[in-house]
Amino acid sequence: MNMKRLLTVTLILMVLTAALFAGGCAPEEGVVIGSKEFTEQLVLGQIAILALEHNGIPTIDETGLGGTVVVREAQEGGDVDLYWEYTGTALITHLGYDEAITDPQECYDVVAADDLERNNLVWLDYTPFNNTYTVMMRKSDSEAMGITTLSDLANAINEGVEAPEPGTWNFATDHEYTIRDDGYPGLQQLYGFEFEDVITMDLGITYGALRDGDVATAMGFATDGRIAAFELVNLEDDLNFHPVYNCSPVVRQETLDEFPEIADILNPIAAALTAEAMSAMNMEVDIEERLPVEVAEEWLREQGFIE
């Protein structure tokens, strides 16, 4: 009796273990989706996974893989089939161009053609959002003073318009932006103005410094969630000084040959990813501390890409 029961339990356990191993060891089939490790990339990775799965294409989640170079090398080596990359990053970092291109279409065309020819990687359509450097003001000041573009800002400073809190046209920046080719010295030159004072600080605190009225303007990254959360606004770069960092799903040619419908699935999604949509999702994750997959699913539902 006792012996029998023991035998049964052992048998069940063995079968279960075998099933687990079989499940784990079975050759995985599907499109491997990768991403870099920061918030925006995690959300984009989940969007791609959910959209492909919804359309019956099996996927394997390898999001949050590592830094830019790690993910890119994984893709070139065939371990990752698809991930979202920024045109500006690919241009400078992966393809080794030394001059930035500030027109989104032109940058995309160069990158897409070159990457296909050299690495057999296909760039699907790019997003309207552009995660580049941005100069920000508080929304209330921007509305009250009618400053919505960098040219407006330059005019205001040159005409001696009184600055909002703290009463001087100062500018909070991180260290890198003071020295980069696409940093603020070049910006001032192109727009023909000068900040009255520039305060260099750690990147993470420029948003808060602007919110708290320590500075009148600050630099940041265009799709950061804190811009919306802190009621800040990006000033439009109307002379296109900053290089563009639009984002595209990049797929290996072999994967696309196998699942040609990937392009039709992801292209409309990329087109719907505006700066507002992206930064709202980043904020949901960064400020509200929700999971990237939840945020991605909610957005896809709202937009009607999945039911």
Add this chain to the structure above:
Amino acid sequence: MNKFFRWAVIPLLLIAAGVVIVIYTVNNPTDGLVARALTYQNIMTALQQHMGLMFVSMFGAIVVGVLVGIMLSRPKLYYIGRGVENIVNVGQTIPSLAILALFFTILGLGFRVAVFALFLYSILPILRNTFAGIIGVEPSIIESAKGMGMNPYRILTRIELPLAFPIIVAGVRTAVVINVGAATLATFIGGGGFGDLIVTGLSVGRSMVIFTGASLAAITAIFLDYVVGEIEGRIVRWT
């Protein structure tokens, strides 16, 4: 003349070294990014901010640290003094970056907040050494002074302070060296100084910018340590 020359030769050498480094790096930038960071104007601004950070905070720290140290060493406050000494000892174990970050969260950012944080941080070694120096004076010496009819004020100025002086100055020198180092961290909260150069260089991987910022900060530290040491020697001879 000879004496002055001997006194001045090391500071002058240090200044010369700093000037040579600045002229060399400004005129031989390794690329455009380095040229943008290392201009005479940028370096002068960093120097001014760095000096401002240090001098204001050190001056305040010496005044407050020595006065509070003396006060706490009076017999009536002695036990409070022991307590404060313990708190100060604990305070000194907090890393300088943490102090700056802490005051950033309370007071916001900028030069003044950095000065205030450095000021509080520099008080610690000065206060502790002043207290310890005065407490450490042989009780028999004070007894004899009393026996000679000295009042407490004269005992303090003629006996206790002169005897404690080397220890107090050692505290000041410690504070100066800590201060120059901590001042390079002010850049993270918008305080400026040589830290601007160091961190900018780090952020884009340009070692010439890092080298210039770091060596100028080091030269400043050695320079000030030497000056304080010399002043110590002078005053000891004078008392």
